[in-house]
Amino acid sequence: MEKIDNPHDLKRTFRQEFAFNKLELAAFNTYCKRYKVRNRSKFIRETLMVAILQRLESDYPTLFSEEEMRQIGD
Numbered sequence: 001m002e003k004i005d006n007p008h009d010l011k012r013t014f015r016q017e018f019a020f021n022k023l024e025l026a027a028f029n030t031y032c033k034r035y036k037v038r039n040r041s042k043f044i045r046e047t048l049m050v051a052i053l054q055r056l057e058s059d060y061p062t063l064f065s066e067e068e069m070r071q072i073g074d
Contacts (some may be wrong), residue, residue, distance in 0.1 A: 028040075
């Protein structure tokens with residue numbers, strides 16, 4: 001990941017679009033209503049970025065394999 005030196009670089013200028021089917025939209029709307037999500041764009045963006053960062057962190061190379069880490073922990 002590159003370092004951000006200029007706060008202007010954090011301005012959101014790149015648009016991505018996706019589509020829900022009827023059931024997905026109903027579930028999303030129900031969730032937003034139940035948990036009082038006021039800013040749906042922010043909610044989607046933050047939820048997506050959490051999933052991406054967690055995946056990148058779990059895929060990060062480690063010194064030991066997963067099996068070796070289990071053996072060390074025992």
